[in-house]
Amino acid sequence: MNYPSPPDPQGYYEQVYEFVRQVPYGKVVTYGQIAQLIPPPLGVDPDEYKAFSPIWVGHAMAAGPSGVPWQRVINSQGKISQRPGAEQQRERLEEEGVVFVKDKVDLKKYQWKGPGHEDEPRQARLL
DNA sequence: CGCTTGACCGGAA
DNA sequence: ATTCCGGCCAAGC
Secondary structure, three states: OOOOOOOOHHHHHHHHHHHHOOOOOOOEEEHHHHHHHOOOOOOOOHHHHHHHHHHHHHHHHHOOOOOOOHHHEEOOOOOOOOOOOHHHHHHHHHHOOOOEEOOEEOHHHHEOOOOOOOOOOOOOOOO
16 A cells, blocks of 8 residues: 555645544644654655644645544644634534633643553542 | 745744 | 744645
């Protein structure tokens, strides 16, 4: 299978969608995280990739097909980037049980590490 | 077809 | 903690 046509950005977007679809209910991921987990297309230097790949993810979400939980993708600060529809995104997340504190969410608590990590609540033997 | 901006991020003032 | 800046790709105007 290798990689889909590298000179085709849409192939990259498909990988983004594929990942976002795996994000569990009530969990969130960041643009940079997705970019980091997806390998750069052939012919793209890692440094160059690191610079703009998060934005590519954003562009990918802009064309987000139905079935992709785009609302679970936020920025690395744990905030929702200002844009038309931002409020709606927040509402949908809160509906999933994600708690916002001063327009921010606790990434340590809600960020999904990715497939394979699943999420082990790891009951930190409270006190 | 050229110029500007971006659903971002990390590091520096 | 907050604001500014570079990055040098992709889409929109």
